[in-house]
Amino acid sequence: MATINENYLKLKAGYLFPEIARRVAAFTEANPEAPIIKLGIGDVTEPLPQACLEAMSKAISEMGDRATFKGYGPEQGYGWLREKIAAQDFQARNCDIDASEIFVSDGAKCDTGNILDIFGKDNRIAVTDPVYPVYVDTNVMAGHTGPANDDGKYEGLVYMPISADNNFTAEIPSDKVDLVYLCFPNNPTGATATQEHLKAWVDYAREHQAIILFDAAYEAFITDESLPHSIYEIEGAKDCAIEFRSFSKNAGFTGTRCAYTVVPKSLTATTSSGETVQLHQLWNRRQSTKFNGVSYIVQRGAEAVYSDAGQAQIKALVGFYLENAKIICDRLSKAGLTVYGGVNAPYVWVKTPNGLSSWEFFDKLLQTANVVGTPGSGFGAAGEGYFRISAFNSRANVEEAMTRVTENFKV
Numbered sequence: 001m002a003t004i005n006e007n008y009l010k011l012k013a014g015y016l017f018p019e020i021a022r023r024v025a026a027f028t029e030a031n032p033e034a035p036i037i038k039l040g041i042g043d044v045t046e047p048l049p050q051a052c053l054e055a056m057s058k059a060i061s062e063m064g065d066r067a068t069f070k071g072y073g074p075e076q077g078y079g080w081l082r083e084k085i086a087a088q089d090f091q092a093r094n095c096d097i098d099a100s101e102i103f104v105s106d107g108a109k110c111d112t113g114n115i116l117d118i119f120g121k122d123n124r125i126a127v128t129d130p131v132y133p134v135y136v137d138t139n140v141m142a143g144h145t146g147p148a149n150d151d152g153k154y155e156g157l158v159y160m161p162i163s164a165d166n167n168f169t170a171e172i173p174s175d176k177v178d179l180v181y182l183c184f185p186n187n188p189t190g191a192t193a194t195q196e197h198l199k200a201w202v203d204y205a206r207e208h209q210a211i212i213l214f215d216a217a218y219e220a221f222i223t224d225e226s227l228p229h230s231i232y233e234i235e236g237a238k239d240c241a242i243e244f245r246s247f248s249k250n251a252g253f254t255g256t257r258c259a260y261t262v263v264p265k266s267l268t269a270t271t272s273s274g275e276t277v278q279l280h281q282l283w284n285r286r287q288s289t290k291f292n293g294v295s296y297i298v299q300r301g302a303e304a305v306y307s308d309a310g311q312a313q314i315k316a317l318v319g320f321y322l323e324n325a326k327i328i329c330d331r332l333s334k335a336g337l338t339v340y341g342g343v344n345a346p347y348v349w350v351k352t353p354n355g356l357s358s359w360e361f362f363d364k365l366l367q368t369a370n371v372v373g374t375p376g377s378g379f380g381a382a383g384e385g386y387f388r389i390s391a392f393n394s395r396a397n398v399e400e401a402m403t404r405v406t407e408n409f410k411v
């Protein structure tokens with residue numbers, strides 16, 4: 001008889017989004033006419049940039065001609081894309097990252113999960129609370145945790161609470177951890193990290209020989225010039241950090257699928273007997289074995305992001321969502337609500353008013369304003385009392401949702 005990976009049975013069965021869907025469905029059944037606006041899910045709404053479309057159309061034509069047809073490409077991604085990424089995303093910011101350290105993939109979500117393949121079983125792993133659930137669930141699946149407690153916290157993980165009290169940036173742990181997940185600009189809180197904060201993490205990681213898994217999926221939303229876009233802007237980060245990037249949020253590739261991971265060649269970790277091994281070599285082996293590269297067409301689309309036209313178009317796209325975020329922040333603040341994030345990120349993290357729980361606020365917004373957001377408690381116990389509103393929507397929907405919410409919430 002075949003047996004299963006029992007770690008999967010420890011997972012809190014995808015509670016958050018199914019529960020949202022259940023409550024929305026129940027409400028819609030009782031109120032079929034209610035004009036619901038969803039500001040819940042972290043998916044983009046605007047169409048692809050023209051430069052990407054044109055590049056992909058051209059690539060499709062090439063695929064239809066024997067002379068220019070492409071079969072399997074390099075598992076790590078085409079050199080022309082890796083070169084542009086290295087030059088424009090890193091070298092232009094004085095980060096000493098080489099094209100050979102870039103691994104093009106079909107998503108930062110899968111990369112943040114798959115990266116665990118190259119790490120041992122006995123690492124102490126730290127995540128923030130609240131957190132992007134992928135980091136936690138993939139560690140559960142890999143058998144790095146015990147069961148979850150009533151708070152939804154898994155035994156064996158180190159949870160670092162983030163709240164308004166610490167500016168939504170975790171305290172550097174006083175004891176030793178081996179792997180740390182950081183996400184800036186942050187999903188779900190919209191918080192950012194200063195140069196100093198990231199430097200403190202890099203110093204910590206180097207002192208304890210820890211590895212930082214840095215998720216910069218929302219890097220393009222940084223508007224404050226003083227904030228680092230990449231962890232490699234911090235001296236020493238090449239010796240202690242892996243960075244994840246994605247074309248999903250800057251260029252609207254959530255349905256097109258392209259991302260990349262940076263694994264510097266200087267990055268090492270040890271075997272149980274203390275031998276030092278290069279992580280780049282392991283990730284290269286992992287990708288070459290389990291992955292066959294991103295579609296040629298899609299990589300041409302991603303390459304177009306780096307053209308002058310592409311850069312202007314993604315700037316406009318990101319600017320559009322940031323304007324939505326500003327409208328959300330301004331209107332909610334005016335109504336007396338306390339809001340965080342939304343300036344260098346497409347997420348607004350709202351303090352629930354009048355001591356309401358995250359789910360109570362969810363129900364109130366749904367019932368009174370027909371607006372759907374995401375309860376902060378769904379991202380971790382420390383998210384209780386907060387609520388995430390996403391700026392990924394049309395301007396009309398954002399305006400209408402804010403009118404309804406503010407009419408119903410005079411705090």
Ligand SMILES: *Cc1c(COP(=O)(O)O)cnc(C)c1O
Nearest residue numbers: 107108109132187217246248259
């Ligand atoms: C959207 C998002 C990503 C991007 O994932 P893709 O698989 O590249 O679409 C990565 N990390 C976080 C925190 C995200 O919210």
